[in-house]
Amino acid sequence: xxxxxxxxxxxxxxxxxxxxxxxxxxxxxxxxxxxxxxxxxxxxxxxxxxxxxxxxxxxxxxxxxxxxxxxxxxxxxxxxxxxxxxxxxxxxxxxxxxxxxxxxxxxxxxxxxxxxxxxxxxxxxxxxxxxxxxxxxxxxxxxxxxxxxxxxxxxxxxxxxxxxxxxxxxxxxxxxxxxxxxxxxxxxxxxxxxxxxxxxxxxxxxxxxxxxxxxxxxxxxxxxxxxxxxxxxxxxxxxxxxxxxxxxxxxxxxxxxxxxxxxxxxxxxxxxxxxxxxxxxxxxxxxxxxxxxxxxxxxxxxxxxxxxxxxxxxx
Amino acid sequence: xxxxxxxxxxxxxxxxxxxxxxxxxxxxxxxxxxxxxxxxxxxxxxxxxxxxxxxxxxxxxxxxxxxxxxxxxxxxxxxxxxxxxxxxxxxxxxxxxxxxxxxxxxxxxxxxxxxxxxxxxxxxxxxxxxxxxxxxxxxxxxxxxxxxxxxxxxxxxxxxxxxxxxxxxxxxxxxxxxxxxxxxxxxxxxxxxxxxxxxxxxxxxxxxxxxxxxxxxxxxxxxxxxxxxxxxxxxxxxxxxxxxxxxxxxxxxxxxxxxxxxxxxxxxxxxxxxxxxxxxxxxxxxxxxxxxxxxxxxxxxxxxxxxxxxxxxxxxxxxxxxxxxxxxxxxxxxxxxxxxxxxxxxxxxxxxxxxxxxxxxxxxxx
Amino acid sequence: xxxxxxxxxxxxxxxxxxxxxxxxxxxxxxxxxxxxxxxxxxxxxxxxxxxxxxxxxxxxxxxxxxxxxxxxxxxxxxxxxxxxxxxxxxxxxxxxxxxxxxxxxxxxxxxxxxxxxxxxxxxxxxxxxxxxxxxxxxxxxxxxxxxxxxxxxxxxxxxxxxxxxxxxxxxxxxxxxxxxxxxxxxxxxxxxxxxxxxxxxxxxxxxxxxxxxxxxxxxxxxxxxxxxxxxxxxxxxxxxxxxxxxxxxxxxxxxxxxxxxxxxxxxxxxxxxxxx
Numbered sequence: 001x002x003x004x005x006x007x008x009x010x011x012x013x014x015x016x017x018x019x020x021x022x023x024x025x026x027x028x029x030x031x032x033x034x035x036x037x038x039x040x041x042x043x044x045x046x047x048x049x050x051x052x053x054x055x056x057x058x059x060x061x062x063x064x065x066x067x068x069x070x071x072x073x074x075x076x077x078x079x080x081x082x083x084x085x086x087x088x089x090x091x092x093x094x095x096x097x098x099x100x101x102x103x104x105x106x107x108x109x110x111x112x113x114x115x116x117x118x119x120x121x122x123x124x125x126x127x128x129x130x131x132x133x134x135x136x137x138x139x140x141x142x143x144x145x146x147x148x149x150x151x152x153x154x155x156x157x158x159x160x161x162x163x164x165x166x167x168x169x170x171x172x173x174x175x176x177x178x179x180x181x182x183x184x185x186x187x188x189x190x191x192x193x194x195x196x197x198x199x200x201x202x203x204x205x206x207x208x209x210x211x212x213x214x215x216x217x218x219x220x221x222x223x224x225x226x227x228x229x230x231x232x233x234x235x236x237x238x239x240x241x242x243x244x245x246x247x248x249x250x251x252x253x254x255x256x257x258x259x260x261x262x263x264x265x266x267x268x269x270x271x272x273x274x275x276x277x278x279x280x281x282x283x284x285x286x287x288x289x290x291x292x293x294x295x296x297x298x299x300x301x302x303x304x305x306x307x308x309x310x311x312x313x314x315x
Numbered sequence: 316x317x318x319x320x321x322x323x324x325x326x327x328x329x330x331x332x333x334x335x336x337x338x339x340x341x342x343x344x345x346x347x348x349x350x351x352x353x354x355x356x357x358x359x360x361x362x363x364x365x366x367x368x369x370x371x372x373x374x375x376x377x378x379x380x381x382x383x384x385x386x387x388x389x390x391x392x393x394x395x396x397x398x399x400x401x402x403x404x405x406x407x408x409x410x411x412x413x414x415x416x417x418x419x420x421x422x423x424x425x426x427x428x429x430x431x432x433x434x435x436x437x438x439x440x441x442x443x444x445x446x447x448x449x450x451x452x453x454x455x456x457x458x459x460x461x462x463x464x465x466x467x468x469x470x471x472x473x474x475x476x477x478x479x480x481x482x483x484x485x486x487x488x489x490x491x492x493x494x495x496x497x498x499x500x501x502x503x504x505x506x507x508x509x510x511x512x513x514x515x516x517x518x519x520x521x522x523x524x525x526x527x528x529x530x531x532x533x534x535x536x537x538x539x540x541x542x543x544x545x546x547x548x549x550x551x552x553x554x555x556x557x558x559x560x561x562x563x564x565x566x567x568x569x570x571x572x573x574x575x576x577x578x579x580x581x582x583x584x585x586x587x588x589x590x591x592x593x594x595x596x597x598x599x600x601x602x603x604x605x606x607x608x609x610x611x612x613x614x615x616x617x618x619x620x621x622x623x624x625x626x627x628x629x630x631x632x633x634x635x636x637x638x639x640x641x642x643x644x645x646x647x648x649x650x651x652x653x654x655x656x657x658x659x660x661x662x663x664x665x666x667x668x669x670x671x672x673x674x675x676x677x678x679x680x681x
Numbered sequence: 682x683x684x685x686x687x688x689x690x691x692x693x694x695x696x697x698x699x700x701x702x703x704x705x706x707x708x709x710x711x712x713x714x715x716x717x718x719x720x721x722x723x724x725x726x727x728x729x730x731x732x733x734x735x736x737x738x739x740x741x742x743x744x745x746x747x748x749x750x751x752x753x754x755x756x757x758x759x760x761x762x763x764x765x766x767x768x769x770x771x772x773x774x775x776x777x778x779x780x781x782x783x784x785x786x787x788x789x790x791x792x793x794x795x796x797x798x799x800x801x802x803x804x805x806x807x808x809x810x811x812x813x814x815x816x817x818x819x820x821x822x823x824x825x826x827x828x829x830x831x832x833x834x835x836x837x838x839x840x841x842x843x844x845x846x847x848x849x850x851x852x853x854x855x856x857x858x859x860x861x862x863x864x865x866x867x868x869x870x871x872x873x874x875x876x877x878x879x880x881x882x883x884x885x886x887x888x889x890x891x892x893x894x895x896x897x898x899x900x901x902x903x904x905x906x907x908x909x910x911x912x913x914x915x916x917x918x919x920x921x922x923x924x925x926x927x928x929x930x931x932x933x934x935x936x937x938x939x940x941x942x943x944x945x946x947x948x949x950x951x952x953x954x955x956x957x
Contacts (some may be wrong), residue, residue, distance in 0.1 A: 040642035042449045047642035048548055068641055076547055076605070083604070141348035142365070204346055206369070206378065206557050213552035214640045226591055228761060234570050236379040236583050266640030268554050269368055270348040382687045385733040388774040392688050424940055425686045425925040537954045564929035567922045571734040578734055580687075582928070592930060595920050596738070596759040599893070601955060611932075614954070619935035 014132065014169035018104065019057040021130060021168050026054045031102035031128045035074055037066040044140060048073045062104065062168075064138040067150070069262040071112045071216030074103045078126060101127055102165075106134035107172075108152075108260030110161020111293025112216035115256055118296050119303075121219055131164030133172035137261065141270045152261025152274050155179040162294050179259075180282045186275060198243075204269040205242040207235070211273060212249060214266030217256045217292075224248060250276040255284035255301040258293045318490045321499040323476045328358040330479075331403070333493035338401035338438060341374040343367045352402075363404045363442060363472075368638060370560040371409035372416055374402045375433040378557070378584045382429070382567065387576045392428075399436040403470075408453045408632035410441045410465030412560030418624040419563050429582075438489055441466030441482070445512045447520045450633030452646055454523040458630055460516035473501075473508035526617075526627075526649050532656030533618045537610075541655050546609040549588070549643050555635035556586035561616070561628040564592075587611050613648055686925045689731040689776025690717040694769050695751050702834025706802055707767050708743070708755045711777065719750045720780055723787060724809035725916060725944045728779030729924045730754065730766060738762040739921045741943075742780065743805035743838075745812035752777070755805050755837055781924045782943045785810050785888055785914060794822040796880040798899055800871045800891025801830050804837045806916055807890050811845070818850055825880050829856035829871040833864055854878050872898040882907035889915045900947055910948035917943050917950075 018036065025031040038049035038059040046065040050073075051057055081099040105113060110131055116122040136153030148154075157179050159172035178184070186194065209225075212218045224232050225245060233244040250273075257277040264274040284290055287310055290301035322330055334340045335356055344353040345362040352373050355361055383390045413434070420430035444451070444460035453459055463469050467486030470477040478501045481487035501509070536542075556562040566585040571578035585592065588608050594600040602608050620628035629645070636644045691714030700706040713719045722742060729737040738760075744753035758767045769775060785806070795814060799807040807828070814821050826845065830836045836855065846853045856867040856874040867874050871891065880887070880903075887908050889899050896915055903913050919931035919938040926940035934953040936942060945953075 041636050041644050045642045047644075050544075050547060072550060073547065073641075080543060080547065080604075080606075142350075143348045200347075204349055204351065208552055208554040208557045210550070210552040210554040210640045213550040234581075235566060235568055236570075236581060238379050262640075266550075266552075266554075268349075268558060268634075268638035268640075269346070269351065388691070388733060388776070390688065390733055390776065392685050420927060423926055425927070427927050428685045429687075563927070565922070565927075567737070567928070569734050569736050576734065580733070582687075582923075585928070585930070587929070593920050595918070596763070601919070614934075615929070615932070619932065622935035 015061045015063065017168045018062050018130070018132065019060050021166055022051060022057045022060055022102065023054050025102050025128060025130070025166075026051070026057070031100050033077070033099070034060070034102040034104075034130070035070050035077060036060040036104040036130075037062060037068075037070070040065070044138070050077060060104070062132050064136060064149075065140075066104075066106070066134075067137045067140075067262065067265045068214060069109050069112060069216040069260050070103050070105070071109055071116070072214065072219075074101060074113075074127065075121075075219060077101055078122075098126060100125075102130050103127055104130045104132060105161045105164065106132055106260070107156065107158040107160045107162075108134070108258045108293075109216060110164060111158055111258040112260060113161070113293075114163050114296050115217065115258060115293040115300070116219070118293075118298060118300055119256070124296065128166070129161060129164040131161040131167040133160045133167075133169055135159065135172055137265065140265075150261045150265055151182070151272065152259045152264065152278075155182060155278070156259070158258075158293075163296065180278065183275065183279050183282055186279075199239070201271050201273065202239060202242050202246065204271050205237065205246070205267075206269060207237040207242055207245065208268065210266040210268060211263035211271075214262045215253070216258070216260060216262065217253055218249070224252070246273055246276060250280055253277050254280040255288070255290055256292050257281055318481045318487055319501055320479045320490060320494065321476050321501040321505055322470075322479050323499070327361070327477070330493070331355070331358040331361070333489075334401050334403065334438070334440075337398070339396065339398045340401045340403060341371075342403040355403075361404060363470075366448060366637075367404075367406065367409070368634070369558055370412065370562075370632075370634070371402055371405050372412060372560055372563075374400055375413065375437065376416065376420070376430055376563065380429060380582050382580045382582055384579045385569075385577065390580070395432050399438070400433045401438040401440065403440040404442045405439050405466060406444055406632070407441060407458050407460060407462040407464070407466070408451075408456075408630040409560050410439050411458050411462065411630045412465070412632075413439065414465045415561050415620075415624070415626060415628055415630070416563055418626075438468070438485060439466050440468045440470060440479075440486075443469060443471045443512065444516055445472055447516055448633060448637065449521075450637040451520060451631065452524065452633055453631035454517075454520055455526055455646075456627060456629050456631035460520060461513045471509040471512055473505045473512065476501075476505065478505050478509045524646065524650075526653070528653045528656065529617050529649050530621055530627075532652045533614055536652060536655060539655060541651060542606045542610045545613075545648055545651065546605040548641055549605060549609055550641050551588045551590070551605045551608065552640065553584075553586035553588060555612075555639055555643070556588065557584055558634040558638055560630050560632055560634075561620075562586070587615065613645075613652070617649070686778065687923065689729070689737075689778045690714065691774055692717065692752070692777045694771050694773050694775070696771060697769065700755055700837055701802075702832075705758050706755055706835075706837065707758070708753060708837075709766070709769070710744070710751045710753050711775075712751045714774065722746055722780035723784035724813045725784035725806050726780040726782050727806075727924075727943060728752065728754070728777050728781060729921070730756075730762070731776030731778065732762055732765040733776065735765040736762045737776075737778070737922075737924075738766075739781075739918075739924060739939075741803075741806035741809070741916065743808045745809045745816060747813055747816035752779075753808075755802060757802050778924060782939055783941070785916075785944055786886075787813065790814070790886050791820050792822065792884075794824070794881070794883075794885035796825045796885055796887040796903075797827070798871060798875055798887060798889045798891070798903075799826070799828040800895040800899075801835065802837060803891045803895075803916070804828055807888065808838055808841070810888060811851070812841075815845070815848075815851060822884065824851045825854070825878070826851060827854045827856070827871060827875050827878055827880075829858070829867075829869075829874060831858045832861055833857055870898070871895055872902050875899055876902045876906075879906060882909070882912070885912070887913045889913065904947070910951060911946050913947040914944055915947065915950070917945060 022034040034051040037046040040047040136149035139148045139150045234241040288301040342355045349368045350365040420427035463482040467483045565582045616628040692711040695710040695712040700708045727741045731737045740754040922928045924939045926937045931938040933955045
């Protein structure tokens with residue numbers, strides 16, 4: 001299937017195993033519903049699906065088209081259930097068993113779930129993590145050959161979720177090499193060239209927030225772009241505003257981004273914004289020795305401080 | 316009297332020059348992996364073959380547009396454009412959308428002078444779709460890959476050339492005045508190829524779906540739990556609205572240069588999917604969740620617009636499907652809506668839906 | 682309305698006063714600027730008040746066209762624009778776009794009785810309507826005003842209400858939510874008080890203006906009293922931007938509150954999907 005990958009999971013059998021796993025989870029009432037992927041608007045697209053009934057598990061698939069992160073959809077589902085519970089006629093809503101949702105998690109999505117738990121956004125017992133080893137999502141932008149993987153996937157070092165309740169299929173062998181090589185390459189460019197590259201990417205941005213909404217870590221109820229007191233930036237799609245939006249979002253994602261690449265894949269115009277996040281990921285790792293999404297207990301890097309923190313930027 | 320010309324592809328620049336001398340010209344331009352609408356000055360900038368990843372409405376209703384500039388308490392509307400606007404390489408779906416948007420901006424109690432300034436005297440050079448995509452459903456929305464509605468001139472790609480046909484008087488006048496000499500008529504071979512392109516396109520396109528039952532179905536599904544289910548598959552970003560040829564919602568913001576009293580009041584594309592779209596200063600939001608907002612989107616396009624203007628606000632371009640990060644498919648929504656309507660109903664929900672029409676439920680005003 | 686409906690005309694603060702005891706409400710009388718043409722309007726219409734650099738907000742016109750050329754607005758301070766408005770002093774300039782929206786069907790009311798039911802600071806356009814009706818008194822039958830607020834200090838236009846109470850040709854029923862010292866009038870929510878007043882539906886029209894919850898509970902009272910659905914009117918609010926039916930924000934079903942409304946009859950609303 002993919003040249004040069006020794007342990008390639010056979011997508012068909014992985015999908016079949018996934019369906020069986022989902023069926024058992026529902027049958028044994030270990031989960032009230034399963035969020036996964038189904039075939040989408042074409043053979044090369046997948047979309048999220050919520051399976052509530054064993055008879056529907058046949059819709060589940062897993063392959064290199066399963067690009068969107070399911071975490072935002074998980075949050076929506078949990079939120080919708082919570083809203084329904086609070087409106088329900090039950091005399092004691094707290095006695096209603098909270099919804100247990102099973103979610104299919106690639107390595108990156110699994111890390112995102114761990115990070116959300118670490119950030120207090122999710123309780124471990126709310127979610128049944130159905131881990132799948134991921135071989136990478138196909139780069140489907142025009143001009144890319146169908147075989148090539150998305151940029152984040154090419155440099156991925158966490159193809160298997162670190163925490164899971166059940167693992168479907170074979171774990172994928174972890175890639176080797178420097179995951180920050182692309183960042184280092186980029187840094188070799190002169191400052192003006194880097195800015196020119198960045199401007200060219202931003203020229204495509206239409207401020208649709210697909211990147212933000214697709215991101216498993218962007219869960220703020222009120223995003224900084226919507227705040228008016230103070231007004232941090234304008235709402236237009238003109239360069240100063242789009243520049244600020246992407247820079248600030250990257251900073252807000254620093255130490256939290258799991259480089260799933262959902263943002264870049266979500267962008268309808270193919271803006272290559274994941275590089276920005278990757279650069280900051282390296283920064284956090286170097287400064288604070290912290291990698292997002294690996295420990296449910298560790299305090300997120302930018303949520304704490306240590307006296308050993310470097311302060312060379314302060315004179 | 317309709318003219319038909321042959322424009323060899325290497326000679327496209329002549330057409331473009333004729334356009335740019337009279338108009339501010341926009342067309343599809345490749346920008347890395349995307350094709351976006353941009354102002355163009357020469358033919359080699361154009362990427363006519365690719366599917367546009369944004370709406371042509373941007374040429375007439377830009378994403379960011381200054382309503383007025385101000386200095387202290389004085390304000391001024393921006394000066395008018397000196398050249399009218401033209402767009403080349405417009406697919407029939409986008410061309411038709413301009414007619415629909417004109418109903419919003421160009422009719423009614425108030426006319427939008429910014430739209431009119433760009434849209435009046437504009438020229439639309441359409442391009443027939445020889446290779447519709449899987450996500451195209453223009454034929455289900457009253458259009459088609461070679462539909463001429465909204466185009467002044469229609470180009471058909473016949474391999475080494477375009478056959479250009481005028482569709483309106485304006486288009487005819489342009490072709491007559493722009494090419495004083497060297498006018499080539501299309502050969503029979505050209506016309507045959509054009510015909511083949513049309514047939515092929517129709518064959519590639521999925522058969523037209525019958526969505527005629529959607530509006531009546533929607534009227535009965537206001538309270539339906541269907542909307543909760545549908546909304547789960549949407550990320551509530553703004554991609555679909557900003558890519559959509561017929562979406563016209565906008566926000567108005569004042570932007571002041573810091574430290575001064577000077578600035579501008581701009582209008583910016585907005586989307587009904589944004590959580591703040593209808594949020595009032597009191598904090599009350601009539602559309603508090605993605606369910607209500609999704610319902611609004613579908614009903615605006617497939618019901619309310621038809622109530623107000625007699626047509627559905629969808630041209631079947633499919634961009635909202637092709638480029639949606641969640642692969643949300645509006646066609647499936649329409650099918651679900653019609654299926655839900657056909658489903659035999661039992662229980663309270665059905666009774667409530669029916670009573671709604673007879674205004675019996677006086678206490679449930681909201 | 683000028684050719685460009687987005688450009689405000691200049692107006693000037695002629696006078697301003699604090700309207701409520703908690704200072705959240707201020708009433709402005711605005712005079713048309715030197716370069717501006719005074720316009721005609723009818724009760725029920727609204728304007729977008731514009732503060733360049735801050736934005737715009739929609740306000741029902743509280744003055745009646747029978748009162749002269751200046752326009753009256755009462756502004757509740759809740760956000761950026763309204764705060765900026767509250768800081769305006771006499772003589773200062775701002776912008777205005779109007780008159781926007783439709784109006785109360787005063788033509789239909791001619792020769793008939795009119796019942797005005799208001800709550801809180803939504804009484805603005807009802808002041809316009811009441812003043813208009815009283816200025817053309819002989820054109821109308823009985824005029825009844827039922828108006829309530831949380832407490833006395835939140836009632837708008839208290840001096841005028843007192844004057845109306847003294848007149849013999851209009852029935853005024855004021856109410857507050859809970860007893861307060863010094864208040865010897867009715868106590869109770871507006872829908873309840875409306876039920877007690879029992880205005881007759883015979884040859885009568887009703888106009889209800891208030892917060893969504895008040896409208897929601899007052900409508901059934903009027904309908905139970907026998908008012909026909911097409912004889913009860915209300916004025917709705919939605920977040921607005923353009924105010925002229927283009928930006929798509931303020932719709933309730935296929936109707937835009939800024940152009941098809943803000944005045945709607947209950948009959949029209951009953952056929953619209955979205956509520957208040």
